[in-house]
Amino acid sequence: MATIIGISGSLRQQSFNSALLNAAVSLAPSGMHIQTRSITEVPLYNYDIEKAQGVPEPVEQLKRAIAAADGLLICTPEYNNSMPGVLKNVIDWLSRPPDDIQRVFGGLPVGIMGASPGRFGTLLSQNAWLPVMRTLGTRLWSGGRLMVTGASKVFDDEGAIVDEGTRERLQKFLDGFAAFIESNHR
Ligand code: FNR
Numbered sequence: 001m002a003t004i005i006g007i008s009g010s011l012r013q014q015s016f017n018s019a020l021l022n023a024a025v026s027l028a029p030s031g032m033h034i035q036t037r038s039i040t041e042v043p044l045y046n047y048d049i050e051k052a053q054g055v056p057e058p059v060e061q062l063k064r065a066i067a068a069a070d071g072l073l074i075c076t077p078e079y080n081n082s083m084p085g086v087l088k089n090v091i092d093w094l095s096r097p098p099d100d101i102q103r104v105f106g107g108l109p110v111g112i113m114g115a116s117p118g119r120f121g122t123l124l125s126q127n128a129w130l131p132v133m134r135t136l137g138t139r140l141w142s143g144g145r146l147m148v149t150g151a152s153k154v155f156d157d158e159g160a161i162v163d164e165g166t167r168e169r170l171q172k173f174l175d176g177f178a179a180f181i182e183s184n185h186r
Helices: 016-027 047-053 057-068 085-094 098-105 123-135 164-183
Strands: 002-008 032-037 071-075 109-115 146-148
Touching: 002 016, 002 057, 002 164, 016 032, 016 071, 016 109, 016 164, 032 057, 032 164, 057 085, 057 098, 071 164, 109 123, 109 164, 146 164
Parallel strands: 002 032, 002 071, 071 109, 109 146
Antiparallel strands: none
């Protein structure tokens, strides 16, 4: 069984990206288990804190989970045509100290998807993650893309997918990511 850590880059209660991630959990193909992790407890990065107290416990826990996992699935919002600061902040903490980067991210299969109420469905945010994932030495899956556009019509008030086309595209995306992980074990 491949364990994938799933992270939504939104803190919002009614987040489309969290809804998309939850849908991925239920549509995960057999042999893939997506374990979602919250980022709400991660503080803002501050080197003074790191120097005095080390990496905060919520970050350590996330680092341990990712280091032990077979892959990482990121569900990213788009802010101002780029990635949101809250999620970048989490990844920045996870990259500390630099000596741990290889253990946490080295060769890690990463899938990136996202949802937005707009017409481009996080296209530019997903692109903005590319140099970050490359810098950390991950193995980014580029065999498929999932940009969920017009998200307010795709999910209902409970966050369930009501758009059949999106459900099918998500399923295809997950199947492709699962096959990639199968042939790219760390
Ligand atoms: C946005 N939003 C947005 N959407 C988009 O498609 N492209 C963009 O560049 C931006 N820029 C942007 C900046 C800021 C500061 C905010 C707060 C929002 C809209 C964004 O996609 C929308 O709020 C989503 O609902 C955010 O994702 P969650 O929270 O629903 O997961």
